[in-house]
Amino acid sequence: MPMLQKFILFVAGVAAAWFAVGAQADGNGLLNVSYDVARDFYKDYNPLFQKHWQATAGQKVEIRQSHAGSSKQVRAVADGLDADVVTMNQASDVDFLAEKGLVARDYARRFPNNASPYTSTMVLIVRKGNPKALKDWNDLIKPGVQVILPHPKNTGNGRYSYLAAWGYALRQPGGNERSAQEFVGRLLKNAPLFAAGGRDATTTFMQRRIGDVLLSFESEAELIAREFGKGEFEIVYPSLSILTEFPVAIVDKVVDKKGTRKLAQAYLDYLWSPAGQENAAENYLRPRDAALLKKYASQFPPIRTFTVDEVFGGWSKAFPTHFKDGGTFDQLYQLK
Amino acid sequence: MRGRAHPQPCHRLTDAMFAPLSRRRRVLPGFGLTLGCTLVYLSLLILLPLSGLAVKASQLSFAELWEVASGERAWASYRITFGAAFLAATINACFGLIVAWVLVRYPFPGRRAIDALVDLPFALPTAVAGITLATLYAGNGWIGRHLEPLGVKIAFTPLGIVVALTFISLPFVVRTLQPVIEDIEPEVEEAAASLGASRWQTFLRVLLPGIFPALLTGFTLAFSRAIGEYGSVIFIAGNMPLISEITPLLIISKLEQYDVVGATALAMVMLSISFVMLLAVNALQWWAANRHRPGAAGSGR
Numbered sequence: 001m002p003m004l005q006k007f008i009l010f011v012a013g014v015a016a017a018w019f020a021v022g023a024q025a026d027g028n029g030l031l032n033v034s035y036d037v038a039r040d041f042y043k044d045y046n047p048l049f050q051k052h053w054q055a056t057a058g059q060k061v062e063i064r065q066s067h068a069g070s071s072k073q074v075r076a077v078a079d080g081l082d083a084d085v086v087t088m089n090q091a092s093d094v095d096f097l098a099e100k101g102l103v104a105r106d107y108a109r110r111f112p113n114n115a116s117p118y119t120s121t122m123v124l125i126v127r128k129g130n131p132k133a134l135k136d137w138n139d140l141i142k143p144g145v146q147v148i149l150p151h152p153k154n155t156g157n158g159r160y161s162y163l164a165a166w167g168y169a170l171r172q173p174g175g176n177e178r179s180a181q182e183f184v185g186r187l188l189k190n191a192p193l194f195a196a197g198g199r200d201a202t203t204t205f206m207q208r209r210i211g212d213v214l215l216s217f218e219s220e221a222e223l224i225a226r227e228f229g230k231g232e233f234e235i236v237y238p239s240l241s242i243l244t245e246f247p248v249a250i251v252d253k254v255v256d257k258k259g260t261r262k263l264a265q266a267y268l269d270y271l272w273s274p275a276g277q278e279n280a281a282e283n284y285l286r287p288r289d290a291a292l293l294k295k296y297a298s299q300f301p302p303i304r305t306f307t308v309d310e311v312f313g314g315w316s317k318a319f320p321t322h323f324k325d326g327g328t329f330d331q332l333y334q335l336k
Numbered sequence: 337m338r339g340r341a342h343p344q345p346c347h348r349l350t351d352a353m354f355a356p357l358s359r360r361r362r363v364l365p366g367f368g369l370t371l372g373c374t375l376v377y378l379s380l381l382i383l384l385p386l387s388g389l390a391v392k393a394s395q396l397s398f399a400e401l402w403e404v405a406s407g408e409r410a411w412a413s414y415r416i417t418f419g420a421a422f423l424a425a426t427i428n429a430c431f432g433l434i435v436a437w438v439l440v441r442y443p444f445p446g447r448r449a450i451d452a453l454v455d456l457p458f459a460l461p462t463a464v465a466g467i468t469l470a471t472l473y474a475g476n477g478w479i480g481r482h483l484e485p486l487g488v489k490i491a492f493t494p495l496g497i498v499v500a501l502t503f504i505s506l507p508f509v510v511r512t513l514q515p516v517i518e519d520i521e522p523e524v525e526e527a528a529a530s531l532g533a534s535r536w537q538t539f540l541r542v543l544l545p546g547i548f549p550a551l552l553t554g555f556t557l558a559f560s561r562a563i564g565e566y567g568s569v570i571f572i573a574g575n576m577p578l579i580s581e582i583t584p585l586l587i588i589s590k591l592e593q594y595d596v597v598g599a600t601a602l603a604m605v606m607l608s609i610s611f612v613m614l615l616a617v618n619a620l621q622w623w624a625a626n627r628h629r630p631g632a633a634g635s636g637r
Binding site (some may be wrong): 072192195208210324334 | 467475476477570571574575578580585588589590591594595598
């Protein structure tokens, strides 16, 4: 029995320690709820802001980060996660919070540049030497080319890839909705699988050596280089691609309750400061600041892009048309 | 034997439910306290979330529910999910039985290590399992490399789903069987042999009847665990609509559209099918236990 008593004491001790640590972490500060791959960006950005806030307001501020799949994150915020700010990779996610009344409906106009402090674009990543000579989107629908991309309906990167190809086809001479859908359908026929997420697609392409081309964010390419070596692949910039925006917003309901509005506003404003913009460039995200973009020109070659607003009338239209049940993606997979 | 003592407590419970509690004094103490504990615990952990699910799903009319649950993609996903889970549970029932038998019956060096290995699928985060299996079975992986020349593709096909589900559900069969096999004394086999039974007869007629109820339980546990599995499968399945899309993926897909009601509807359908299947297996088990009892007891004691 003493054995059992010792065990119970041990368990109780562990539990007490656990709660003690948990209570300590729950201090006052800012909670930034963000998407998955923004981890590196905010790991660098938060110390910059803390230094800035210390210098201007004379206060020490604690910033907590939460990262996961963006729609999961947004649902958590809607269910009561106390996020002061949300920093997402797709407007449809912030739109959902606006619908729920947590975020202002005109959140996109509360900050410059559609509330997106930096952008990226979808590029084609091919094997070293580009053995299949893939230059543009229309090379991807050729027979015998294998395309790797994350699930077009269930993942953010997948949706951007899908819309990029759609927009390209639409902008070709004589292009219309029907030809675009046919184009995307042929492209998806060349996909041997739909990866579970962006990183999984990368692993499948780089490590398992499946496929001839990987559709990915430009910002991810550098990460691939760090992981697998620069000589292993080449980045191909298509003639036209989609501009991916990363909207940020203050969660009004939470900051009003916690009294952190001023801090939250400053935190997001600072993303547009020279230091914040430079941090974006260093994380391979295209800064909005034109001068900085020029400074990092070798990293960001010019590319013709269109936005979701321009071609699809915004995410609030693009999402239901293409990715809801029965949308254009589902139509491609109906048995005739 | 442990496996066969089941029906009795059940009778006791039903007696207790119909007879006023205060009138009968039990020999074993603590019945009221532990039963109260059990009910509260189960309500909090299982009944409450499940009824939440039911309430959410009831926002749909039956026609709407049917529409969500009966689409082409949904049917294809049920076929794949339940089919792969059934295959995986069957494979584990065969090989899990062998593993459990070896671990219990034969002392050999490293037995404890192997015994501990069996639990690893419990401990490993399922996503890690999925990624590792996908890498192993991909065309250039350690295993896939040797299978691809033979024309067998596993990763990113429905077969990959079976592999992932087999991996995660193995411990259920082994851990259910071990105590039951431990209870069978080797003398039973010796007696059967000395009475002239062949090895095969000993296995089929003497050993299997005693093991069978536990084997079914293990099979059922493995099967139900496999049906709900998501984390490992999405990394190895390939997730192609109509080919390798599992039902949990469709549920996630609904959640991505913020269609919580649709997601719960699909979940309810899955739950109902699972429930009916579990009920059927339980009935089978009950039948098997009763059928084999006289014979097994005769040869065992």
